[in-house]
Amino acid sequence: MRIKKGSRVTFHYELRDESGEVIDSTFDSEPVIYIQGEGEIIEGLEEFLEGEEPGFSAKVTIQPEKGYGVSDESLVVFAGPENFEDDVELEVGSTVETEDPDGEVIVFRIISVTEEKVYLDGNHPLADQVLNYKVEVLEVH
Incomplete structure (x- = not known):
C-alpha cells in the first residue's frame, strides 16, 4: 500500500542540521506513527513521503519554509x-x-x-534551519 491522505504511516527518521550533527533519531527507539495529510509532521517530510510504500528508504533536505518555518x-x-x-x-x-x-x-x-x-x-527552536532527514518507511495502513 502506498502513502496517501488518510494513511497510517509508521517510519523511522534521523534528523541532522546543516553541519551534519544529529538533532534527533528514532532508529534506536520507537518509530513515529502519523496520519498522512493531517499535519502531524512537517510539511516537507509529508510531501516527500507521499506515494511511497513500506521498505522505502531515502535522504531528503528540507528548507525552512517546508520545515519549522522562518522566524517571525x-x-x-x-x-x-x-x-x-x-x-x-x-x-x-x-x-x-x-x-x-x-x-x-x-x-x-x-x-x-x-x-x-x-x-x-515563540518561534520553534528549529525555525530558519535547513533539515536533513534520513527516513525508512516501515508500515502503511
Whole structure:
C-alpha cells in the first residue's frame, strides 16, 4: 500500500542540521506513527513521503519554509520579571508556557534576561534551519 491522505504511516527518521550533527533519531527507539495529510509532521517530510510504500528508504533536505518555518520577529517579545511566578527559573535557554486569547498553549524560549526585562522567543527552536532527514518507511495502513 502506498502513502496517501488518510494513511497510517509508521517510519523511522534521523534528523541532522546543516553541519551534519544529529538533532534527533528514532532508529534506536520507537518509530513515529502519523496520519498522512493531517499535519502531524512537517510539511516537507509529508510531501516527500507521499506515494511511497513500506521498505522505502531515502535522504531528503528540507528548507525552512517546508520545515519549522522562518522566524517571525513578532514572536520575540519581552516581559518584566515580575510577570513570572516566583518558582520559574529565568535562565537563558529554558522555556515558559502561557496561553493565547483562544486558550491555546504557547511555549516561549528565554533568550535574554536583564534586571528589567526577560526576552522571549515563540518561534520553534528549529525555525530558519535547513533539515536533513534520513527516513525508512516501515508500515502503511
